[in-house]
Amino acid sequence: MDLLDRIFLSLKTQGKVWGRVTLGGRYGLAFPKQHAVFIAVMAGNCLINQDEGPLIALNEGDFLFFPAASRFHLRSNAEVAFTTPLTALQLATWQETSILEYQENTVAGVSLVVGCFTLISAEAPLLFQELPSVLHMSANEADILSRQVREMMRDEIASREPGASPTIDRLAEILMIRTIRRAVRDNAWIGGSGWLRALSDARIHRSLQLMHDDLSLIWTVSRLAQAVGMSRSAFADRFRRLVGVTPMAHLTRWRMAFAADLLRSDRKMKIESIASKVGYLSERAFREAFLKTYSCSPNKYRKT
Template sequence: MDVLAHMMSLMRTKGSLYGRLEFTAPFGFWFPADNGVCIIVTRGSCFLSVDDSPLVSLVGGDFVFLPTPKQYTLRSSPELSVRSMLEVASQEEFHRTRLITFDGGQGPSTSIVAGCFSLASPESDILVKHLPPIVHLQGSGNHTTPWFQSTLQFIASEVAQNLPGGTAIVDRLAEVLFVQAMRSRIGSSSPTNKPSWLHALNDPQIGEAIQLMHAEPGRPWTLDELARNVSMSRSAFAERFRKLVGETPLDHLTQWRMVKAGNMMRANPPIKLAEIALATGYESESSFGKAFRRIMGVSPGKYRASNRDLAEV
């Protein structure tokens, strides 16, 4: 089973606005954010920070995905103070022109494509929490391929031309970059990585266990059975899983079951809760309902009602 492909089918992005930022140094701005953010540096360089994270240096050809920022800043040099972007251009103006320009002086120019989007499925929050605050794909990184840079250039061209249908094209292309960002998270071997089941997919035994659970969420998995399937002792498996993923195997299984359950409700609104319970490993609606409320924060009935109008993605 391709776990990443399966996850992306449940975690589609919905682009809401993309536009260009054309700045001349010196510049320093903070941007409000309540959804995910994509940033593509098409020319020049700048420094990015997200919430309270350290500054990250960006150069032309870099792509950045910010899963859940409250705010972020862009500046031409680390020592510069920042002011609100709204002092330069209103949100209404950006929506209309898809362009913000700022001439700070005689310094180098930096061109950026910035976009904000939301995740299509409400249960995506369970998946997003396993991502770092900044997913940075460097233009010169090992992941770089001709199609990666071509996609960045195509997005920049579509945003600049602002032609009919351009938003839909940019949204689809950005989603391709989003998948590549998730790939990089799986393949990353940085010692600073926080625990994450995406990163743990790279571990032969823990990755196999995760794939087993995701492939058959309705199976009555036990800790012993999972350990046997990946040729590990129960204690060693439990310890390594928690170290790499940041939660116990059965806690992870429960969360994945609820993601699947939420997706089933949206994909097939008339489906009975008893069927969903059985498909996600519960013998009764009651036990399923308790688990759903604990993980999702609402009852299955309220979840179904609040998401009745969401189309399957």
């Protein structure tokens, strides 16, 4: 199985649409800080920025995703210098009705679907923290399937039939995955390091694939280097330069995340068995590594 396919399957993210936002006239609104916010533009256009980031033009058919926790601001145009936080009444109305409307005058504005992704698995943050601060798939850049998914989302919103809300949530997840995949394919990062960026290097990609294919194997730097046809020193140097950490540090991080998910998904599995599944012959060594990663014991993590 391809590395990204494996990681997407393990994400266990859950899309949750907060509701529709319809804005018109002249406006500048600041939304509260949330994690992994997504915005789909159903009609019209507006400007958006994340915290103090640059303004981004959003147009009908666009899909935008902020992987990290952040505030975002919506403006009718660049002449609006300041944004006003949503009032408690506006937030309460939005939560109760799933509809937020702000119409200063009769000038047509923008219609959005806004929501967020909840990260359920311990592995999901290891992907999200690698992503750019903003992922923006414009209507012009989207492929046919992505456009069809957005049209399905529009139809579900208009239908208001039973089951529309969870359907929209799932459609948002599809758009999120396709947006991430497009960023990886187009190598959307400039400079920096990280395992997702390193997928563009064939040999490092292969080494990452080998690790993730079987976390239970007793991997060493020498064994990985040999598997990808490199000397140990050359492989270790290239891996650290591209990924940002040593091969063993990367492996440990993902082993611990997988173990954390096992602790909560199968509460009857013995710690010794979990340790074996993530490549530890010694339960004690596994417990020490887990404590170092999560600042608590496996047993305590399982109970939380």
